[in-house]
Amino acid sequence: MNILEVRNLTKQFGGLTATSNINMDVKKNSITAVIGPNGAGKTTFFNMITAVYKPTSGDILLNGKSLVGLKPHQVSKFGITRTFQNIRLFHDLTVLDNVLVGMHQRLKSHWAGTLLRLPKTRHEEKEAKVAAYKILQYVGLADYVNENAANLAYGAQRRLEIARAIAAKPRVLLLDEPAAGMNPKETKKLTDLIHDMRTRLDVTIILIEHDMKLVMEISDFIYVLDHGELIASGIPEQIRNNKRVIEAYLGKGAVSNAQ
Amino acid sequence: MIFGWMNQFAQSKRSQIIFFAAYVVLTSLGLYFIQDSVIAFLLLLFSILILYYLKLSNKAKWIMGFLILAILVPLSASHGSAYQSYMEVGTLVGIYAAMSLGLNIVVGFAGLLDLGFIAFFAVGAYTYGIFASAQASKFMPFGHYPLPGDTFWLFIIAGALIASIFGILLGIPVLRVRGDYLAIVTLGFGEIIRIVLNNMDHPINITNGSMGISSITPPDFFGISIGNSSQFYYIVLAIFMVVMYIVTKLEDSKLGRAWKAVRDNEIAAQAMGIPLVRTKLAAFAIGASFSGMMGTVFAAKQMFVDATSFTYLESTMILVMVILGGMGSVPGVILGAAVVTILNTQVLTEISNWLNQLSTTGAIAIPDALSPAKMQRLIFGILLIVFALYRSQGLIPHKNKKVNAEELKKAASEGSSSPEAGSPSPETALVNESRTTGGVDL
Ligand SMILES: Nc1ncnc2c1ncn2[C@@H]1O[C@H](COP(=O)(O)OP(=O)(O)OP(=O)(O)O)[C@@H](O)[C@H]1O
Ligand SMILES: [Mg+2]
Numbered sequence: 001m002n003i004l005e006v007r008n009l010t011k012q013f014g015g016l017t018a019t020s021n022i023n024m025d026v027k028k029n030s031i032t033a034v035i036g037p038n039g040a041g042k043t044t045f046f047n048m049i050t051a052v053y054k055p056t057s058g059d060i061l062l063n064g065k066s067l068v069g070l071k072p073h074q075v076s077k078f079g080i081t082r083t084f085q086n087i088r089l090f091h092d093l094t095v096l097d098n099v100l101v102g103m104h105q106r107l108k109s110h111w112a113g114t115l116l117r118l119p120k121t122r123h124e125e126k127e128a129k130v131a132a133y134k135i136l137q138y139v140g141l142a143d144y145v146n147e148n149a150a151n152l153a154y155g156a157q158r159r160l161e162i163a164r165a166i167a168a169k170p171r172v173l174l175l176d177e178p179a180a181g182m183n184p185k186e187t188k189k190l191t192d193l194i195h196d197m198r199t200r201l202d203v204t205i206i207l208i209e210h211d212m213k214l215v216m217e218i219s220d221f222i223y224v225l226d227h228g229e230l231i232a233s234g235i236p237e238q239i240r241n242n243k244r245v246i247e248a249y250l251g252k253g254a255v256s257n258a259q
Numbered sequence: 260m261i262f263g264w265m266n267q268f269a270q271s272k273r274s275q276i277i278f279f280a281a282y283v284v285l286t287s288l289g290l291y292f293i294q295d296s297v298i299a300f301l302l303l304l305f306s307i308l309i310l311y312y313l314k315l316s317n318k319a320k321w322i323m324g325f326l327i328l329a330i331l332v333p334l335s336a337s338h339g340s341a342y343q344s345y346m347e348v349g350t351l352v353g354i355y356a357a358m359s360l361g362l363n364i365v366v367g368f369a370g371l372l373d374l375g376f377i378a379f380f381a382v383g384a385y386t387y388g389i390f391a392s393a394q395a396s397k398f399m400p401f402g403h404y405p406l407p408g409d410t411f412w413l414f415i416i417a418g419a420l421i422a423s424i425f426g427i428l429l430g431i432p433v434l435r436v437r438g439d440y441l442a443i444v445t446l447g448f449g450e451i452i453r454i455v456l457n458n459m460d461h462p463i464n465i466t467n468g469s470m471g472i473s474s475i476t477p478p479d480f481f482g483i484s485i486g487n488s489s490q491f492y493y494i495v496l497a498i499f500m501v502v503m504y505i506v507t508k509l510e511d512s513k514l515g516r517a518w519k520a521v522r523d524n525e526i527a528a529q530a531m532g533i534p535l536v537r538t539k540l541a542a543f544a545i546g547a548s549f550s551g552m553m554g555t556v557f558a559a560k561q562m563f564v565d566a567t568s569f570t571y572l573e574s575t576m577i578l579v580m581v582i583l584g585g586m587g588s589v590p591g592v593i594l595g596a597a598v599v600t601i602l603n604t605q606v607l608t609e610i611s612n613w614l615n616q617l618s619t620t621g622a623i624a625i626p627d628a629l630s631p632a633k634m635q636r637l638i639f640g641i642l643l644i645v646f647a648l649y650r651s652q653g654l655i656p657h658k659n660k661k662v663n664a665e666e667l668k669k670a671a672s673e674g675s676s677s678p679e680a681g682s683p684s685p686e687t688a689l690v691n692e693s694r695t696t697g698g699v700d701l
Contacts, residue, residue: 050530076532088527090520094659101520105532107513111541114512115505125512133667142668146661168532 003028003204004049004172009058011044011228018044020228021058026172026221031198031205033215035239036225037248042208043085045225046174050082051075062172077105082174083161085208091150095141098149098160099132102167132167139163139193155186162193166201173197175207179214187211191218216240224248275313282306283327287335294339297605300348303332304597311590328496333489347488348604350560353495354553356596357502359580360589361549364506366578367587367657368515369542370522372442375429375449376577379547381569382425383418383554385456385466387411388564391476397464408479414555415498422551423544425452430543434536449574457566471565478559491560498556502549506589509545511660518542519587576603583646585653594654602642607635 004026011018019041026032034042047053049060051072060067062078070078081102090098107128113121136142139159144152149160158178165173175194179187191214198205209215215222216236224232224239226248232239239245283306289299310324328349336345362376389395391411395404433444460468478485478494485491509515517538520528529535558564576599584595611634618625629637646654 052526052530071534072526072529073532073534076530082530084527084530088524088530090523090527092523092659093516093519094661096662097516097519097659101516101528101531101533104513104517104520109513111509111512111514114508114514117508129662130667130670133664133671137671142664145664145667146659148659164531 001028002026003063004206005061005064006049007059007061009045009048009060010056011041011048011053012056017228019048019225022225022230024223024230024233026204026206029198029202029204030220031194031207031218033219033222034206034208034225035210035212035215035222036231039227040225041228042225043176044228046082046176046206046208049075049174050080073105076168076170079169079171080174081165081168081170081172083158083165083176083178085176085180087154087157087161089149089157089160089164091148093149094145095136095147095149095152095160096129096132096145098164099135099167100128102164103128103132104168106167106169135163135167140189155182158182159190159193162197166197166203169201170203172204172206173201175205175209177208177210179209179211187214190214194218272314276315279306279309279313282309283331287331290335291338295341296339297609300336300345301601301605303327303335304349304352304601308590308594325500329493333492337489343488346492348601350488350492350495351604352597352600353492353499354557355577355580355600356593357495357499357553358550358577359584359592359596360502360506361546362577363581363587363589363592364509364518364546365542366581367592368510368518368522369539370518371539371542372438372445373543373546373574374442374446374571374578375452375574376445376546376550377569377571377573378429378449378452379422379425379550380554380557380573381452381456381566382422382547383551384558384564384568385472385554386418386421386551387414387555388472388475388558389465390414391559392472392474394465394467394472397467405474405476408476408484411476411478411555411559415552418551418555419548420551422554423548425551426543426545426547427540429547430540434539446571446574449569449571453566453569456569466566469565471563471567473563475558475562475564477562485559488560491556494556495553498552502552503589503593505545510589514538514541579643583643583653585656588653588655588657591653591655591657598654602639603635607638610638611635 002025004024006022006024006026009022010020022041022045024032034045036042044053048055049067051067051070051074055068058068062080065078067075067078067080090101093101107124109118109121109124133142133145136145139162141152141156141159141163144156149157152160158181162175162178165175178194179190182190194205194207195218197203207215207218216239219236222232222234222236222239223230224242224245226244231244231248232242234242283303286299286303286306290296290303293299306327307324310320310327313320315323332349333346336342339345358376358380361379362373365371365373365376390404390406391408391414392405395402395406429445429448433441433448436444456466457469459466460470466472480490485494517528517533518541520531520533521535521538525535528538557568561568577596580595580599581592582595583599584593585591608631611631614623614625614634615631617623625634
């Protein structure tokens with residue numbers, strides 16, 4: 001069953017076509033990778049799903065319902081959250097508060113409840129902190145609850161982005177280059193985490209990644225973009241040997257030269 | 260720094276309390292017996308800052324702070340002839356502290372630079388001024404004006420509401436712009452409000468234009484007409500306590516986190532489900548309401564309002580209090596308001612008077628162009644530059660509230676997370692409808 005369907009999705013920035021007529025079917029509870037050389041339009045694709053950009057044309061369907069035209073904060077309510085390629089943490093908030101902000105749309109309390117110190121609000125707030133702590137334990141950041149996000153090491157910041165995103169209990173989780181800047185050990189841990197999230201959180205994961213080892217190891221299905229166009233799709237074995245994909249990455253003629 | 264030293268001393272609770280009690284007793288006795296001692300008065304006020312650093316429970320601090328401000332300060336000051344002028348300073352500090360806390364929500368928490376904040380103060384002041392004087396009878400088709408002084412208490416709330424409506428009115432157009440542009444638009448808004456108030460005497464005379472509104476009815480408290488500073492002091496103290504409560508509660512709440520998230524990264528905040536416009540408008544509205552309340556008090560206290568009290572310089576002064584105290588830091592902002600107010604009303608006047616005296620006796624030569632008032636501004640400006648250079652984070656820099664990690668760890672291992680905290684939000688029907696799976700607890 002497809003949870004997310006993308007139909008003829010196109011985005012133009014002035015004269016530049018960042019993505020052109022992309023079609024995708026993302027299976028529920030799958031791990032799907034979107035790969036492609038720099039500037040292929042991968043992040044633009046994520047930005048359209050999360051309503052940061054409005055598509056020039058085409059449609060995005062979550063469980064058959066269109067997301068086009070929603071505000072970014074509404075997309076999160078519909079169950080899609082993401083991490084960012086260029087880390088976008090709330091750098092002056094503590095690690096715990098970053099995760100609590102991730103829970104924002106799940107918390108029902110109202111400012112009036114806060115001021116009147118309603119038992120319900122206080123209870124929810126307390127429970128939210130415990131839940132946030134559990135999420136931090138899960139991604140391995142529980143030792144840093146009171147640290148400012150800005151003070152974390154790079155790899156830890158990437159994991160905090162994931163923690164914040166899953167705090168919203170998404171049904172679809174978008175990861176934009178989660179392994180960028182990580183060393184092999186950290187990447188291994190991240191691979192395990194992504195695998196585990198899929199089963200434990202019952203979430204569908206779409207990731208953009210340049211680390212081919214990670215992509216091939218983890219993905220059920222791969223889409224390849226180049227210059228905004230979808231040039232290939234398939235399971236890892238198919239992509240690994242796809243001539244057009246190799247050409248896109250290594251330049252035209254690379255395949256024939258090698259032969 | 261003195262702050263660091265106080266933090267060190269913070270280990271023994273007992274010696275702290277003894278020290279604090281001795282300090283408070285000494286300074287209040289000093290204020291009581293040494294007549295008109297500005298120093299003793301300031302030292303007694305300083306005890307509130309010491310109290311902040313003591314290792315006591317929040318509740319104990321609140322109670323002690325309240326007792327000092329509500330009983331000890333007025334009592335010790337009441338002996339001297341300068342009683343009313345001390346209480347006037349206390350009243351002004353309270354008014355500015357509440358406004359700074361309001362601006363701090365907008366600038367410090369939500370990160371929206373507002374250079375026209377005094378407009379909301381003006382709105383509150385004019386609201387009471389118009390209806391508590393004969394002015395309202397010039398354009399209102401019904402009712403008898405001035406309204407009696409016991410409506411003042413309702414006007415505090417009305418001032419808050421009307422100011423927050425203006426906050427939202429300002430917010431709606433302004434939120435399309437960001438950063439520097441936002442600052443410029445808010446500056447313009449502040450000036451527009453002032454100029455409009457200054458010119459609304461025709462075609463219908465609503466504000467009496469540049470003549471201002473005079474003979475404003477003083478508040479009436481169960482038959483007692485409130486006229487002097489020692490009485491207004493208590494009104495201001497009560498409002499300040501309420502403001503303080505609201506700010507400290509909101510800061511560590513869902514809304515407070517949303518403000519700071521928007522400040523730190525708008526795109527990420529939206530991606531986490533925070534509605535940008537509503538969150539920013541809430542900051543404008545709540546911040547403005549504090550100013551509106553104090554505006555009402557200001558009009559009642561002065562018994563006169565005109566537009567000259569609400570110039571751009573006043574907006575800047577409140578911003579200075581916030582920045583000097585420490586943006587985003589509640590105790591810092593209050594200290595900033597107190598320091599700037601006391602500098603302007605007490606310390607700098609004394610210094611510039613003293614310098615002037617020296618110059619008339621010929622000890623030093625001050626150019627004639629530098630009148631005492633200008634001298635005061637000059638010293639104030641120099642002080643600001645020094646602070647900006649050497650304490651750029653403010654007097655009490657903002658610190659994030661820390662949670663008790665051990666407690667959380669214990670709670671987490673007990674698995675006490677209830678289903679409420681984990682269930683999906685009911686806000687959109689679509690979510691409920693289609694979100695049958697997903698959202699599994701860890
Ligand atoms: N806001 C924008 N305005 C104009 N052009 C843009 C904008 N955002 C992206 N682009 C352009 O669209 C193209 C695709 O960019 P995108 O960031 O989606 O690439 P990407 O596949 O994520 O690349 P990378 O692997 O380097 O992250 C690029 O040519 C980029 O310059
Ligand atoms: Mg990218």
